[in-house]
Amino acid sequence: MGPVLLAFALAALAWLLVAGSALRERHPVWFWYLTGYPVTTVRVLVTWRRVAQFNGLTVTHKPSRRIVGDLEVRGEPVRPRAPRISFPRATPMGLSLVVRLHPGQTPGPFIAAADALMHAWRVHGVRVTSPERGTVLITATARDPLERPGLASAPAELLCALVGALESGGPWVIDLRQIPHWLITGATQSGKSTLLARLVCQLAPQPVALVGIDCKGGMELGLFGDRLTALTTSRREAVAVLGALVVEIQDRMRACRAAGARSIWELPHTARPMPVVVIVDELAELYLTDGTRQGKAEAEQCSTYLLRLGQLGAALGVHLVVAGQRVGSDLGPGVTALRAQLAGRICHRVNDPGTAEMTLGDLNKDAVAVAQSITSQEKGVAVCTGTEGGWDRARSHLTTTEEARKTASAYAGMTPELPGVNRALKAPAGGDSA
Template sequence: MTGSLVTLLLVVATAVILRWRRPAWYWMTFGVTLAALRVAVRYASVMDACGLTVPPARWRLSLARMTNRPVPESRAPRILRLRPTRTGLVLRIKLRPGQDAFDVASATDRLRHSFGMYGVTSRELRSGIVELRMTGYDVLRRVQMPAETGPAPMRIPVALREDGSVHYRDYRAVPHGLTLGVTESGKSVYQRNLVAGLAAHDVALVGIDCSRASSSSARPALLRPRRQPGHRPRTPRALVQHMEDVYQLIRSAQRITVDVPDADIAADIWDLPADIRPTPVVVLVDEVAELALFATKDEEKRRDRIVTALVRLAQLGRAAGIYLEICGQRFGSELGKGITMLRAQLTGRTAHRVNDESSANMAFGDIAPDAVLAAIQIPTDVPGIAVSGDSTGGWTRIRAPHTSLRQAVNICNRHADRTPDVPALAAFRPAVAPLASATAPLTKAAPTTA
């Protein structure tokens, strides 16, 4: 008896210590079983308390009166599946007639409290089917990306969402993106994860770094356009010319004839045969406000050419395999003409900590107004927390795993042999002498100056 008691005390002590020091380990060992039992036992009463039940059908009431039986109870949504994950539980339910997915979404905070979970989010999969993703602990406190993230072309896992799922930067689904954030908000770490993720893909990375010493760049040899202001407009013009050349290739291989099925007609580079498909290009612009600022008439003309080229790339570059990733601290209309037109083309929006509401409005005011309040509430003591949204109006909190500059460089050096040969950008590739200490060009992409 004493031995069993000691064993029980050791198990309880282990659970308490794990929950305090290693919540992920606690969840996988003890938490998932306890949470699943709580949900199964409390489900009917919780749904009734949260107002997510419907009264019985009239025919059931009539049948109960005719047979002199007790009145049937209200019915909760039917459980279709309860699946444990590495961060929580996924509960899929089927709504009863008369219920709406909005009712479930508005009750997520009460469900979180009633089920004893850390967080609950809901989304409607299809008509009448709602999925509740419940997290057992704060997954954003110490981000641990899963070992397998389902790699796909131009789909980069960059962060973890608050519901425990992986946040991807999918360029084929969302071609252009905007990332905002003040200094020390975690924006640089997000960019490092993005560049390191792109290193393993067949893609050319064009870096336009407008700061004198940007810590976000994983390229030791990335040229600084502020040191060579006369060369600043050349890269956007070269990209526009490359885009026109790619469109000419698509037109020559489009195969619009009567005997060609509609599915085989080439509309972008991904419809072309692999042997002639051009390398996709990701253009990463850091501190974009530096491109738009000017002090003289000559700089204003140069600025207009740069912004015009970026707008053309945003409007027409997707089919040519050119994707924009615009980063900065602010991106409002005060930067001059053409800026709002460029911002309107940037579908994916990510905002790290900002200093004022107007900066959050620059990111989400025109696509997801509900995300503005979430963006300005990001705490200062948790760098890396961000709010991500898109044109659908949905948004979520994310956090990228901490990646040092050395880790990003090592990852990119490991894939340096994948660096593509893009003739239109060859003139902008920096000449770097090989060093024994592994400071080779860090991404497979071709870095260039603005």
């Protein structure tokens, strides 16, 4: 019976390995719950005290010096005590636990020890936050959730766009009603254009006017020409269209004032003007000049118009989505002023630390470091601002050229007219329309 039992055991082991591999491939969440979570939980509970001691996360109630006779003896603190932790709670992508800090402890050392915890627990990543005083929340992700982001569901609301997946496994949603203006940065082939394409595809079925400004000859936004109310391919055209939009928001202000409303969303549905989303691809093309008087005048007009739209547009249904490879103060003070109006920030892989700092530095220094660590292989991965003031790693869903064309064609009949914008685009040389 010995050889028979051995053969049966080997066959059972082989079957478990094959089944486990198939489960991991097809249902990674269930594989994590059934195998990864129990093993990692044991590893966390067994190693916590030692990891805390090695990384200076412990305290001691014994003094580090004593008087022995006439001598004062000093040494390392004895009997170190690690702070208490809660039992690890499973999440679809990993686990989380709460640390109760001892009096005098701060979250700083725990944040610095994130890499040590990641290696000790053999997980993909560890993030440490402090949701309330006296506690630290440690969130571990078992695998990279952005490696194969799945399609999630998002609220079907006006000006909401499902553009990808968050590192937490949830949907990555750009909600222009909640955060009205966005700045998107990224180097060539980092995923910036894919994100813009995905955003337009999500907004195309909605009753919104889409205005594209693509001074690279319309190579990117030209794919959506059938669905765009207006598309500008030069700075002169951009000046005319942006000026017309400034006139548009002035008209909307007068309508709101006459109705006693503070925004267009307080107007009756029948009197409410259609929201407008202005998408600028490559911001630097609007600010860089060739040194001529006309070039400088156009750049100043673009800067002024964009700033006015950013300051006044949120309540009047005019939203900005501004993208660029290089965004820095060297483009002029107008860029810095405009950035202050763009509360939503998305930073892909960038070629210089200044752009990452310009995008995320005024919000969170940790986010800048994470954005700079994105590699060229992580296409579509970005660091984005969260809805509650934090930040997340995220990845946009791929939108192919063919999909972009089909979407624009399918919803071409929903393209609204903006008379002032259309007139300005037909006669861009007519001067300042504002």
